[in-house]
Amino acid sequence: MSQYDVVVIGAGPGGYVAAIRAAQLGLKTAVVEDSKIAGLGGVCNQWGCIPSKAILKNATVLHTIQHAEAFGITVDGVKADYSKAVDRSKKIVETQAKGVGFLFRKNKIDLIEERGRLAGKGKIKLEPSGKEITAKHIILATGARPRVFFDMKPDGKVVFTAKEFLSMRSVPSSMLVLGAGAIGMEFAYVLQNYGCQVTILEMADRLLPKEDAEVSAEISKAFKKLGVKFHTKLKISKIEQKADGVVVHATDAAGKPQTFEAPRLLSATGVMPNSENLGLQEVGVKTNAQGFIEVDEWMRTNVEGVYAIGDVTGKFPLAHVASAQGIACIEKIAGHHPQPIDYNKMPSATYCEPQVASIGLTEEAAKAKGHDVKVGKFPFRPNGKAQGIGEIDGFIKFVVDAKYGEILGIHMIGPEVTEMLGEASLAMNLEATAEDVDITVHAHPTLSEVFKEAALAAVGQPIHM
Amino acid sequence: MATNVLMPKMGYDMTEGKILRWMKQEGDAVSKGEPIAEIQTDKVNIEIEAFAGGVLAKILHGADEDVAVGEVIGIIADPGEKVEAPAKAPSAGQALANKGSGLDMAQSGEGGEAVGLDVGAGNGAKANATVSTSTIEEPSMVKQANADAQRAAEGAQAPVRREGERVKASPLARKMAAGQGLDLAEVPGTGPGGRIVKRDVEGYKPVQKPAAFVPTAAVTEVPLTRMRQAIARRLSESKQTAPHFYVTKAIDMTEAVAFRAQVNQTLTGAQKVSFNDMVIKAVAKALKAYPAVNASWADDRIVQHDRINVGMAVALPEGLVVPVINDAYAKTLSQIAEDAKDLAARAKENRLRPDEFSGGTCTVSNLGMFDVESFTAIINPPESAILAVGSINKEAVVINDEVVVRSMMRITISSDHRVIDGALAAQFLGEVKRLLETPLLLVV
Numbered sequence: 001m002s003q004y005d006v007v008v009i010g011a012g013p014g015g016y017v018a019a020i021r022a023a024q025l026g027l028k029t030a031v032v033e034d035s036k037i038a039g040l041g042g043v044c045n046q047w048g049c050i051p052s053k054a055i056l057k058n059a060t061v062l063h064t065i066q067h068a069e070a071f072g073i074t075v076d077g078v079k080a081d082y083s084k085a086v087d088r089s090k091k092i093v094e095t096q097a098k099g100v101g102f103l104f105r106k107n108k109i110d111l112i113e114e115r116g117r118l119a120g121k122g123k124i125k126l127e128p129s130g131k132e133i134t135a136k137h138i139i140l141a142t143g144a145r146p147r148v149f150f151d152m153k154p155d156g157k158v159v160f161t162a163k164e165f166l167s168m169r170s171v172p173s174s175m176l177v178l179g180a181g182a183i184g185m186e187f188a189y190v191l192q193n194y195g196c197q198v199t200i201l202e203m204a205d206r207l208l209p210k211e212d213a214e215v216s217a218e219i220s221k222a223f224k225k226l227g228v229k230f231h232t233k234l235k236i237s238k239i240e241q242k243a244d245g246v247v248v249h250a251t252d253a254a255g256k257p258q259t260f261e262a263p264r265l266l267s268a269t270g271v272m273p274n275s276e277n278l279g280l281q282e283v284g285v286k287t288n289a290q291g292f293i294e295v296d297e298w299m300r301t302n303v304e305g306v307y308a309i310g311d312v313t314g315k316f317p318l319a320h321v322a323s324a325q326g327i328a329c330i331e332k333i334a335g336h337h338p339q340p341i342d343y344n345k346m347p348s349a350t351y352c353e354p355q356v357a358s359i360g361l362t363e364e365a366a367k368a369k370g371h372d373v374k375v376g377k378f379p380f381r382p383n384g385k386a387q388g389i390g391e392i393d394g395f396i397k398f399v400v401d402a403k404y405g406e407i408l409g410i411h412m413i414g415p416e417v418t419e420m421l422g423e424a425s426l427a428m429n430l431e432a433t434a435e436d437v438d439i440t441v442h443a444h445p446t447l448s449e450v451f452k453e454a455a456l457a458a459v460g461q462p463i464h465m
Numbered sequence: 466m467a468t469n470v471l472m473p474k475m476g477y478d479m480t481e482g483k484i485l486r487w488m489k490q491e492g493d494a495v496s497k498g499e500p501i502a503e504i505q506t507d508k509v510n511i512e513i514e515a516f517a518g519g520v521l522a523k524i525l526h527g528a529d530e531d532v533a534v535g536e537v538i539g540i541i542a543d544p545g546e547k548v549e550a551p552a553k554a555p556s557a558g559q560a561l562a563n564k565g566s567g568l569d570m571a572q573s574g575e576g577g578e579a580v581g582l583d584v585g586a587g588n589g590a591k592a593n594a595t596v597s598t599s600t601i602e603e604p605s606m607v608k609q610a611n612a613d614a615q616r617a618a619e620g621a622q623a624p625v626r627r628e629g630e631r632v633k634a635s636p637l638a639r640k641m642a643a644g645q646g647l648d649l650a651e652v653p654g655t656g657p658g659g660r661i662v663k664r665d666v667e668g669y670k671p672v673q674k675p676a677a678f679v680p681t682a683a684v685t686e687v688p689l690t691r692m693r694q695a696i697a698r699r700l701s702e703s704k705q706t707a708p709h710f711y712v713t714k715a716i717d718m719t720e721a722v723a724f725r726a727q728v729n730q731t732l733t734g735a736q737k738v739s740f741n742d743m744v745i746k747a748v749a750k751a752l753k754a755y756p757a758v759n760a761s762w763a764d765d766r767i768v769q770h771d772r773i774n775v776g777m778a779v780a781l782p783e784g785l786v787v788p789v790i791n792d793a794y795a796k797t798l799s800q801i802a803e804d805a806k807d808l809a810a811r812a813k814e815n816r817l818r819p820d821e822f823s824g825g826t827c828t829v830s831n832l833g834m835f836d837v838e839s840f841t842a843i844i845n846p847p848e849s850a851i852l853a854v855g856s857i858n859k860e861a862v863v864i865n866d867e868v869v870v871r872s873m874m875r876i877t878i879s880s881d882h883r884v885i886d887g888a889l890a891a892q893f894l895g896e897v898k899r900l901l902e903t904p905l906l907l908v909v
Binding site: 339403404405406430431432433435436 | 635636637638640641644656657662663
């Protein structure tokens with residue numbers, strides 16, 4: 001029977017990062033991962049962040065070629081084989097998974113390719129082998145999976161979740177996308193560029209409902225221009241999954257019945273936790289009504305020696321949040337003094353074009369919390385670099401507390417704004433004020449000048465307006 | 466071997482000192498014990514002497530610079546030895562942490578009525594006027610190592626900000642502290658490496674302090690001297706922490722006036738006795754009779770002092786200082802007179818040695834020269850009493866049912882009620898009165 005200091009169940013961005021940190025801190029560590037479920041890198045790598053970014057790049061390349069005339073370049077006879085985009089993404093996934101495997105070996109982490117299940121204090125039963133291993137600290141990092149409503153059965157033929165979608169090798173003439181969150185928006189962007197007529201169906205009042213309302217308005221304009229159809233404030237009553245397509249029955253905001261038909265439907269309506277078959281009930285680990293594992297600020301469950309990180313905790317279903325939780329959890333276990341995670345400062349990104357990136361409170365949320373809000377907004381249009389690359393849509397918006405210039409949130413839509421999240425996160429994490437961002441010299445000509453101008457707009461008068 | 470020259474700590478409330486001048490330049494040979502620099506504290510100017518012989522290899526802080534206590538100001542090395550400036554000075558000072566400090570106020574008038582303002586000196590270990598760098602360095606290095614080890618053990622959770630250390634704070638925390646008038650140095654930081662972040666400022670409960678003065682009209686801003694800062698800090702602390710109460714007695718000085726005139730006929734020069742000298746002597750004798758007054762509050766106990774060291778407040782143009790007449794009980798009146806004149810003169814030239822303004826156990830403050838009838842003074846911590854002496858005036862008083870003219874003087878004692886109760890203060894002051902009204906008792 002093998003004995004470990006730390007055993008992590010799940011090799012996603014929460015689990016594998018936690019395992020590496022544990023090994024680095026001298027803890028004897030193993031990761032239990034059933035590759036039949038997700039494989040190394042978890043959902044993020046296997047059928048999430050990584051392959052979708054590869055396919056999105058294909059879509060943007062295709063988009064650029066299709067609009068090459070704007071640069072005075074005439075391109076004839078463009079052929080875009082979607083299956084090749086999928087092949088390309090699979091190769092990248094493989095490379096990334098190998099990278100995780102390499103890091104495990106380098107850090108002497110045992111990879112146990114089985115299913116793990118809690119079997120009493122400090123014990124994990126492995127399936128199918130039936131062996132048992134022990135660990136002083138068990139970290140549940142089992143993630144989440146798409147939540148599907150209306151009794152749909154994702155079959156990879158008519159109904160898809162992100163998982164099936166990333167193996168879909170052809171683009172249909174039209175497709176319904178259920179949910180206008182990051183996943184729905186990204187795949188809608190891919191499909192539309194590959195010649196599919198996309199219709200987005202959303203229950204909330206706008207696209208990207210978690211983003212700032214002005215960002216939603218801007219992305220709506222861009223999607224309209226792209227040709228994507230979308231309906232918000234929909235009440236869906238029934239979805240018929242047929243052999244050759246789906247029919248969605250709904251009522252619109254005005255109370256009028258609407259039906260939407262398409263040969264395929266992508267369901268992108270959030271996630272549910274992988275908290276079953278883990279032995280949680282047997283050892284008494286508490287979960288909430290949706291099945292997410294309840295943890296404290298250091299990711300401890302109510303059972304001593306059992307921790308949970310990542311999507312299974314239901315905080316933010318984002319890879320970087322899982323990693324941050326994993327590191328904080330391990331460092332606490334190792335007796336270090338990590339900083340607690342500030343969930344108000346978690347960046348998020350959506351990779352359609354224009355890109356959407358944000359951190360912190362929206363203007364609306366900041367006002368609702370009682371802040372005396374000042375907003376600084378600056379568009380990409382006057383920016384020289386944006387003009388040069390021909391991507392002038394979008395803006396950056398600072399939401400600032402008037403009293404001390406505290407940055408409450410930064411909301412960005414436009415070219416490469418996801419890459420500016422680093423600066424936004426750094427500024428907020430180090431508690432820079434809008435004034436500090438303003439007095440920071442940003443290189444010219446860069447898109448990041450817009451970032452500085454937006455900060456300046458919040459505390460004074462922007463220069464290039 | 467290179468030896469660091471540190472900014473010495475010359476009193477428990479000293480946090481930084483100013484370098485007045487370097488008496489040696491970089492490259493100059495120095496011998497052990499030789500004065501190499503002169504520094505100014507909030508009370509005095511002092512020479513620092515070389516602990517080790519060699520060459521003054523580096524001067525890290527030049528003249529007119531303010532330097533935190535314990536910080537390295539220069540390095541003495543062997544000839545030809547290469548030295549590097551230390552990244553961070555070890556916090557020294559504490560090793561020498563002499564508990565006393567001179568303070569504030571008053572002076573004895575020559576001949577006529579003595580004068581004074583407020584407040585006196587501290588008590589405790591003795592500091593040397595010229596400070597040998599090593600006496601600070603060695604214990605402090607050990608202390609530092611211990612602190613570092615402890616810090617490592619505790620991790621970043623409980624950062625210990627050392628004296629003179631840069632205050633690490635986020636820009637937002639700085640703005641919030643500025644907006645709320647908080648001194649960031651007092652806020653414990655919980656961010657990475659002890660950085661002060663928003664939550665620390667939000668969660669900080671400041672010690673009650675009076676609101677900062679906000680000018681409303683045209684004003685002239687006067688920068689604070691070190692002495693002014695020390696007066697502000699020490700006396701605010703005293704008045705806020707020590708519960709003061711006051712007892713006043715009118716003292717018939719008619720006999721004392723005659724006594725003084727008589728003895729001064731035969732005494733010469735510095736030996737001539739002032740009224741303030743007589744008050745000091747009387748206070749010293751009364752302290753001997755009432756040792757409970759010669760005491761300090763020490764939070765969990767009261768400390769009675771064996772020595773009777775009477776401070777005398779000396780007014781200076783920029784503030785005041787309280788030189789101390791040590792063992793005043795054991796000194797004759799003319800010895801006290803000589804000491805007082807010497808101390809007052811050197812106080813005015815900023816030439817007092819630290820041990821001359823520290824270690825007081827009770828203070829006399831005299832405003833008689835300003836024709837002040839009576840006043841109250843603020844206790845000079847850690848003492849428990851201060852006597853405020855007024856002018857001597859001829860008054861009509863009733864003695865044996867007769868109205869007669871007598872020379873009257875009022876003394877008000879301010880007492881720390883934690884240490885001294887009303888009856889004790891009254892008895893003590895009664896003893897001072899008895900001694901002054903029968904001045905021959907001062908010489909027996």
